Amino acid sequence: MRGFYILINILLFIFVLSNNSMVLSQEGSKEPLAKLWNIDNDEIPEYLNLERKLILVDGILRPLLDNDNFGGTRIDVIHNRIFINTLNFTRADEIKNLTQINQYIDLLEFVKVFYSTTKLKSNLGGISNLSNVHNAYCLGHIDVEFNNIVITSCDEDISLNEKFFTAIKIYEPNPILNFHRCNAGINNNSSNDIGPKIVVKQVVKEILAGNGIYSPININGSTFFLTCSAGFWARDQANINYIATTGHCFVDSDLFYLRELIDPSDLIGQMIYHLKNPDFGLIQLNLENVRPIACVINRNSRQYTELIIDDHIAVSSIGAHLCHSGQTTNVECGYLKALSGDGFFKIRIHFTDDVLIVSAWSRKGDSGGPVFYFKRSYACKSEWFNNYEC
Template identity: 35%
Template sequence: MVRAQFEPLAKLWGVKNEKVPELLNREAKLIMIDGKLQPLLNNSYFGGTYIDVKVNKININTVDQSKVKEVKNSLQMKEYKNYLRFKKAINSLSQLKSTFVKIVKLAQKYNINSKIGIEPEANNVVIYLKDKNDPKNKEFIKNVKFFKPKIVYSSKKKKGKMVLNSFNSSTLVEKRQINQIVFGGDKITANYGPCSAGFWMKDQFQQDFLLTAGHCAYPYNDTSPKLFYRYYSNLAVLIGSMENYMVTPVDVGFIKKLTVNSHIRVVPNIRNIITTGVVHPIYVEYLIIGSVDIISAGIHICKSGFVTGITCGYVKSLDAVITIRRGSEDKIGGLITTAYSYYGDSGGPMFQFSYTIPFVYAVGILIGGRSNSYEAESYCEPIRTAFEYGYTLVHYPH
């Protein structure tokens, strides 16, 4: 059945596949309303919004209840007021933004590995830390308590086992003169280890580039060409060299496709990977028809990575600061989501489903995560970052 292509999203929402198109239409309407609503909310009286697709509501954190009537009766919201749910809140968005800036500065001062974002559902600044007992973290926690953030520590519970395909340089082949398609989510390799392919893009000269995470170019002080290969089913084919990459304040890398003797085909598709190296036997791919900016918390987001395949989660935080210490890398403006990911998924595409299958919209690429059998966060570098560097997305029709 074609609607089985909605399986990852049906699992997230806890509904049957047939129900997903209806909920996608509902979500799209709520996003549209939220876009009209947010400019009406004074940041001193309200503490952000987040969408709940299952109950068909936009939750509005409300510090001053006397302002509710004004919003409900506004010209923009009059016909949508049944979609609004005002929830009593302590923190205004102005307070949260001020607190967020101060906490980020403290995190930088103590040089900690952290993920910090304003999460509307928590109505608070939320800090994710790996180790409560790390001396630097202890000092940071002691100094940050004044701001009363929510602190989440990595679970010590046993992680689910992941099996990574080993990389064998003897499988690097140029002799098989066949076209090789690189899908979003496919395994790609270089010096650093396994990563996942993101989206195909073009520069101003209409040259083809594959977008992935910039940190896949590690080690950064190595000046030799950073060659990347598509690796699938014991076959590796040269894609090209990563000529342009950044790891801070954004995390993006652009692999230039070879123009001579290249057997790589550019197709704007995402591979429907079930688990490590296993593609769905019937519904092989999703087709990219454009891109979207994420403006609302609580909406769905999915990712494709060669290790964990396609998983979906919710957007928890917009414009977060994500610090991953491989040097001093602060990712500014990233999304924090609840999608499940694992080592090797980095660089893979993050996307949203269209209500018309098998079409999807590009959102960004995976740049890191913290996942086990009980909880998950995945961090997204928005696709707009690539646009800001002058690249355009390859999508259907093309």
């Protein structure tokens, strides 16, 4: 689905950006997290601290909730709350009085709902089956905020999905239908939206997570290029270097370039491994041409165009922020909407229910780009940042 960022979960790494990655300034445009939370750049550290505490408490709380009396939890950093969808308030009172929970009671808000996690999972299973029966083009997930199933479709695919939309009306509650103009243009350019940075007297080019990568395809005798995004730098036990991306970026050619041009000096390397399910590919790097950098490119920022990768994590709290970097939309941040098993993706003959769903906008060309979480940011002087000494 081109509107939501869909993450195939089997081989997914959620990167954590290091403390040095974001230096705060009110000059220029807002950083992606400030846009997401509608705050000023200098408030980001405070809200990251709030979010980390909410994630911690949510991790303590969730194992105590059963799927029949509750309908899921979500964190909300803006309101500094964890919202717990609740059907049985007697059970909720018991949980509030537990020693491990009582100290966090000010962060909890038990909300009355009508549908349990058990009910919604059952509905989702039936709806996902119908998506295969009617060959739907859609994305579906359990939305904790709405206590319902949300089906997302492109405006362009409404006619293809008419039978599917009719068939799912048998479910109570009726699923929420969400439509996007997926083929609409975007205006997300940055003054830093330039090609790869050239170093060492313009001989070796740097490649970062989120940079565009291009593979030639032949259509009726003419050469065009398929655009994808670099995922992350990897190295095997033999010390061979790779760039990971999506498997579906392989079409006609297994060669990938830094520009939409078949130029040997721009050759990134050859895709030596690719799968469609899971959607994963490895490009063996030509180190004579490119040098991989363990950073995420952030073209939306005027000052801090490279974000340092520090670690990788598993995500588990609905409502936590996640961001992605891609060639088309650059850096976009959104909220985690559904975990693996609580959503599905169906397009053409491809179906999977092993996905994470994030409410960050994406476009064609972003495929393969990294997904990341801001661990922490400090207000540092720019010269400290430039020397990685924050």
